[in-house]
Structures are given as C-alpha cells and as structure tokens.
Amino acid sequence: SQTIHQWPATLVQPVGSPLSLECTVEGTSNPNLYWYRQAAGRGLQLLFYSVGIGQISSEVPQNLSASRPQDRQFILSSKKLLLSDSGFYLCAWSRAHEQFFGPGTRLTVL
Amino acid sequence: GESVGLHLPTLSVQEGDNSIINCAYSNSASDYFIWYKQESGKGPQFIIDIRSNMDKRQGQRVTVLLNKTVKHLSLQIAATQPGDSAVYFCAERHNYGQNFVFGPGTRLSVLP
Numbered sequence: 001s002q003t004i005h006q007w008p009a010t011l012v013q014p015v016g017s018p019l020s021l022e023c024t025v026e027g028t029s030n031p032n033l034y035w036y037r038q039a040a041g042r043g044l045q046l047l048f049y050s051v052g053i054g055q056i057s058s059e060v061p062q063n064l065s066a067s068r069p070q071d072r073q074f075i076l077s078s079k080k081l082l083l084s085d086s087g088f089y090l091c092a093w094s095r096a097h098e099q100f101f102g103p104g105t106r107l108t109v110l
Numbered sequence: 111g112e113s114v115g116l117h118l119p120t121l122s123v124q125e126g127d128n129s130i131i132n133c134a135y136s137n138s139a140s141d142y143f144i145w146y147k148q149e150s151g152k153g154p155q156f157i158i159d160i161r162s163n164m165d166k167r168q169g170q171r172v173t174v175l176l177n178k179t180v181k182h183l184s185l186q187i188a189a190t191q192p193g194d195s196a197v198y199f200c201a202e203r204h205n206y207g208q209n210f211v212f213g214p215g216t217r218l219s220v221l222p
Binding site for chain 1: 210212
C-alpha cells in the first residue's frame with residue numbers, strides 16, 4: 001500500500017530564516033506530487049505541483065520554491081520566511097484520478 | 111478558482127441524524143469529484159469519489175450526489191456520529207488534468 005510522509009510535523013521559525021519541508025511517498029512510482037497551504041480555519045491553496053523529477057509548476061507567486069530531486073521526494077523551500085508564510089502545509093500525491101494527503105507540517109513564523 | 115481566504119461555514123447536527131453537506135463547483139468540464147474529511151491538525155482523508163458520468167455513489171454510511179445541471183455536489187452522512195465531527199472539503203478535477211480545485215470546506219459539528 002502507498003504511504004506519504006512529511007516532516008517535520010511542527011516547526012517554529014523566525015522571520016527571515018530559511019525553510020525546508022520534506023515529503024516522501026512510498027509504494028508507488030511516478031506519482032504527481034503537490035504542495036498545499038492551509039491557513040487556520042480556511043481552505044486549501046495549491047502552491048506547487050510536479051508531474052515528474054525536476055518538473056515543477058507554480059500556482060501562486062511567492063517567496064516559496066519547490067524541488068523534486070527524486071521520483072518520490074518533494075521539497076518545499078524558502079530562503080527567507082515571512083510572517084504570512086505561517087500555516088499548515090500539506091503534501092499530496094496522485095496517480096490517475098485519486099489524490100491522497102500527508103499528515104501535514106504546522107509552520108509558525110514569529 | 112480556489113476558495114482561499116473564505117471562513118468556513120458550519121453545520122450542526124444532532125447525533126443520530128443525517129447530515130447533508132453541499133458544494134457548488136465551478137467548471138462544467140470537471141470530470142471527477144472527491145469528498146475529503148479533515149480532522150483538526152491532520153491531513154485531509156479521502157472519503158468517497160464520483161465520476162462525472164454518475165449521479166450517485168454510495169459508501170459505508172455516506173452517499174455522494176452529483177447534479178451536473180446546476181453544478182452541485184453533496185455528501186450525505188447517515189446516522190451522524192461524534193467521530194464525524196470534522197471539516198469536509200469537496201474537490202473537483204478539471205478535464206482529466208493534474209490539478210484538483212478545492213471548495214472552501216464545511217465544518218460539521220455533531221451535538222450530543
């Protein structure tokens with residue numbers, strides 16, 4: 001069966017510091033991968049998606065970036081965090097028509 | 111487009127009653143729809159899906175109805191239980207693409 005991991009589970013970072021969130025998927029190959037952000041009590045905002053290694057599409061211009069160095073690894077990064085980057089970050093994978101989410105990373109920028 | 115920035119509507123139901131959560135979707139070319147349940151502090155969990163060539167699909171205690179004429183999707187939960195309390199999201203996939211567009215979500219509160 002397929003599983004998706006995210007780490008860290010929670011993170012508190014100062015404004016201006018860098019960020020690296022990691023997502024890995026097990027039990028499938030060549031999945032589509034996604035990064036979403038969810039503000040408290042709100043819906044899901046698609047940030048990036050990837051259909052293959054090195055292929056990244058950005059949905060929202062911002063100070064975040066994504067990379068896919070391996071087939072089942074998706075990384076979300078920032079060089080300098082803003083207060084507005086606080087939120088719940090969700091990684092998801094899909095193949096065919098279903099999409100499944102990871103457990104999320106709660107990021108607080110102070 | 112995506113419903114970012116909207117505060118969640120809330121539905122309160124009595125334990126044991128049936129719940130109906132509604133979702134309006136935007137794109138008539140959407141071919142696939144999913145309902146997710148998200149508990150506090152966790153990622154969304156797949157509940158049930160439906161293809162655009164279907165009107166109804168049933169799962170365990172849940173039924174999804176699709177009305178393509180008015181672009182409306184609903185999730186019915188039978189005999190609602192306290193464990194059903196969560197935020198429920200609908201998602202649509204546009205025309206066999208890679209991306210899913212999510213609705214704003216509805217918070218379901220089950221009253222004892």
